[in-house]
Amino acid sequence: MNSKILIAGEGGQGVQTIAKILIKAAYDSGKKVGYLPNFGVEQRGGVSLAYIQISDSEIVFPKFDKADFAIILARRAVKRIEKNITQKTKIMFDNSILKESELSDFRVEKIAIPASRMAKEKLIPRVFNTIILGALAEELGFINEKDLKKSLLDHIAPKIKERHEIKHFNLAGLDLGRKTIRDISGR
Amino acid sequence: MIFLQTEDEPAAGFGVLGAALGGKKSWTATAAAGHLLLQDAVVAAEAMRIPFVAYIGQRGGPSTGTVIYSQQELSIARDGGNGEGLRIVLGPSNLQELYDLTILAFDLAWRYHLPVFILGDGYLSKMTGEVDLSAKARVVKADPIVQNGKRVMNLRNCYSLEEEIARVLHRELKDYGSIAKEVEKSEVYKCTDAKIVVFAWGSVASATKEAVKKIRKDGHAVGLFRPITLKPFGATRAKQSVRNAKKILIVESAFGKFGRLVTEALFGISDIEVERLYKPAEGITPEEIEDKIRKML
Known part of the structure; x- marks a missing residue:
């Protein structure tokens, strides 16, 4: 098994945070992992990419051309990752940020998650990326749920110290993402 | 500390x-x-x-x-x-x-x-x-x-x-x-019988090795020369690595800085064809290198 996952969003959305939490959980689940962040000098705005590989065998090189999964979270990121999408790529995107018609050039399987809207309406806007993380982990299928929760809580531990309710919102976001995928796929 | x-x-x-x-x-x-x-x-x-x-x-x-x-x-x-x-x-x-x-x-x-x-x-x-x-x-x-x-x-x-x-x-x-x-230290990977030797260094060499491994599986005689010490550069071993080569390929994320080192090291070997995959300031994936080598077979 070797999953190549490309998350494409913009600075400030928490793209790199999703990647960091996911690979730690995958590593704890016994997988080999590789992660390469790719962005310019902007703290906010600008395209932010995360190249992730999760595999049973050694990861040789951190970047790749052909993604198995492409997670698209910003309109301006679409052009940047066109070349990484093949007929076998599965796309996951936030349909409260961009419309499905904007991805009509890619004739591949697409999963729509309105994570940004769900975060705003049901939780807090900032856990948008945690919803995506939950959805992605559920879709991948091989990430142990306990490992994922632990990785998430470890990552946000300093923030929980400042504001305890952050813990609740993040765990709820993770569950919401997972549940949304289960509902879509009828699992 | x-x-x-x-x-x-x-x-x-x-x-x-x-x-x-x-x-x-x-x-x-x-x-x-x-x-x-x-x-x-x-x-x-x-x-x-x-x-x-x-x-x-x-x-x-x-x-x-x-x-x-x-x-x-x-x-x-x-x-x-x-x-x-x-x-x-x-x-x-x-x-x-x-x-x-x-x-x-x-x-x-x-x-x-x-x-x-x-x-x-x-x-x-x-x-x-x-x-x-x-x-x-x-x-x-x-x-x-x-x-x-x-x-x-x-x-x-x-x-x-x-x-x-x-x-x-x-x-x-x-x-x-x-x-x-x-x-002086270099990695010479499957060069003994190689008809094509690829020269690369640093993380590009990791991508190259992956490409070379794949092409080797199909039975083609391809090798990799990778300097681990870029200075001093293992020119003698570089020359030895191309003994049976008809072509070499130089791969780097710059426009010939490494290429000039390689051609200087191989100076005097005239019957060898040199191809280049130069991508200044841009990453080079194993897939791209594999494509390039396959075109040279």
């Missing part, structure tokens, strides 16, 4: 020298324009034979360029400054080597009293992966250099006469020549 934040690279570089003179293992890290500024301290280390270690996370240039990635700082690392480039440049190709070669860098710097660069890149600097941390340093002792309790050393980097500095340079070049033989 003590961290010292300085205002710029000259201060950091000369700070490293000061610490080394005082008998402390010290190092700094930078990239791009900062790497240029650092060279002033590096040639001072070269002139006075002071141990010096720097990690360079190559980024896209010229000037501020990008903060992402490149292999464009090879020439500055090898020959930057107004000296003869008497330093050691190590090119890690993955995270494990980044760890192991950093340990080696300190050993070499304090063993030979020379500047040593670990020439990484933005990918190596930022990626996350698995590393075995069990390797241990040989622990070359760091003694105070100017005054070590036994004697007082007069370190000199300023000369009045051209004959005077020439004498020193000849002595230093001769010494470097014998050090070079001891430290």
Whole structure:
């Protein structure tokens, strides 16, 4: 098994945070992992990419051309990752940020998650990326749920110290993402 | 470990020298324009034979360029400054080597009293992966250099006469020549019967090795030559690696900085076709290299 996952969003959305939490959980689940962040000098705005590989065998090189999964979270990121999408790529995107018609050039399987809207309406806007993380982990299928929760809580531990309710919102976001995928796929 | 934040690279570089003179293992890290500024301290280390270690996370240039990635700082690392480039440049190709070669860098710097660069890149600097941390340093002792309790050393980097500095340079070049033989290191991967030998270094060499492995599986005689020490460069082994080759391919994330090194090393071998895959300041994936090699078969 070797999953190549490309998350494409913009600075400030928490793209790199999703990647960091996911690979730690995958590593704890016994997988080999590789992660390469790719962005310019902007703290906010600008395209932010995360190249992730999760595999049973050694990861040789951190970047790749052909993604198995492409997670698209910003309109301006679409052009940047066109070349990484093949007929076998599965796309996951936030349909409260961009419309499905904007991805009509890619004739591949697409999963729509309105994570940004769900975060705003049901939780807090900032856990948008945690919803995506939950959805992605559920879709991948091989990430142990306990490992994922632990990785998430470890990552946000300093923030929980400042504001305890952050813990609740993040765990709820993770569950919401997972549940949304289960509902879509009828699992 | 003590961290010292300085205002710029000259201060950091000369700070490293000061610490080394005082008998402390010290190092700094930078990239791009900062790497240029650092060279002033590096040639001072070269002139006075002071141990010096720097990690360079190559980024896209010229000037501020990008903060992402490149292999464009090879020439500055090898020959930057107004000296003869008497330093050691190590090119890690993955995270494990980044760890192991950093340990080696300190050993070499304090063993030979020379500047040593670990020439990484933005990918190596930022990626996350698995590393075995069990390797241990040989622990070359760091003694105070100017005054070590036994004697007082007069370190000199300023000369009045051209004959005077020439004498020193000849002595230093001769010494470097014998050090070079001891430290030179390259990976020669499946070159013995190779009809095509690919030349690559650093993380590009990891991508290349992956491509070479795949093509080998289909029964094609392809090999990889990868210098681990970019300075000194293993020219003799490079020549040996192409003994049976009809073609070579040079792959790098710069426009010929490595290519010039390779062609200089192979000078005199005229019946070999040279192809190039140059992508300045841009990553090169195993898939792209595989495509390129397949077109050459």
